[in-house]
Amino acid sequence: MSTNLSSTRLTDRKRAAIVNAAIEEFIASGFEATSMDRIAARADVSKRTVYNHFPSKEALFAEILHALWNASRVDDAAVYHADQPLHDQLLELVLRKLHALNDENAMALARVAIAAGIHSPERARETVARLSEREEDVTIWIRAAAADKRLDVKDPLFAAQQLHGLVKIFAFWPQVSMGQPPLNKREQKKVATSAVDMFLARYALTR
Incomplete structure (x- = not known):
């Protein structure tokens, strides 16, 4: 044994x-x-x-993309709570996402995927399609809040991408493409709070 x-x-x-x-x-x-x-x-x-x-090299690359997907997910699935304020729930979820984005391994994997996509747009499209097949935590949370009539969201995936964009412009793209240092906890809180405020100002029916 x-x-x-x-x-x-x-x-x-x-x-x-x-x-x-x-x-x-x-x-x-x-x-x-x-x-x-x-x-x-x-x-x-x-x-x-x-x-x-x-x-094959393609199979190895697929393994790396799978690792990228797992690295980008938070440890625990997001759970929507009908009896709790939207702002508090979403802020906690975004902060957990920011923590995951700060992981150096996740950054390295993202650089691999982006570099490969630049050299092969077709492979990039296939990668995005595969990753999009699995609903991500933020999308699931938004879908639940919309079903509970607390968010006016017709397309949860689109809304989730908007929220990610508000975060990643500060906490992902500068680090991946320009080598800037990860955000510290104070900076993460600032970015997360601003993104959540903007998102809820657009979509929230109740707070």
């Missing part, structure tokens, strides 16, 4: 090393210029080991 467990842990470590190496290579060289040979060398594993885990 202990031998199997050790083998499993070694396999998991190798897989993680491959994914991390791929992230670094994709960021440094872009998707097209990155090869499985270079990924194997950076991960300090054989090329055969890389292919044992991932049959």
Whole structure:
């Protein structure tokens, strides 16, 4: 039993090393210029080991995008509460999102996805389509508040994207594209509060 467990842990470590190496290579060289040979060398594993885990570079890239999706999600699903103020609920949710955006791994993965999308718009469209298939926490919360007649929202996904835009213009794009430092807690609170105030001023029927 202990031998199997050790083998499993070694396999998991190798897989993680491959994914991390791929992230670094994709960021440094872009998707097209990155090869499985270079990924194997950076991960300090054989090329055969890389292919044992991932049959192609596209499959490895898909794994990274899946990690990006998971990194962008908050730890606990958002729960709408009909008996609590909208402002307090949404502010808490946005602050949790900001905390997730501040994660350096999430930033690195985002740079990979963006760089690959620039070189291959078709791949970018496919990526966005895949990620959009799963409803995100903010969208679910907005849908619930609208169903409860507390938000005047006809398209929850569009409204959620608007809210994300208000946040990411300060807490995502400057960090991903220009290397600016993550927001500190005071800055996060300022951005979150302003975004929530603007969102509710547009959509709230009751607070």
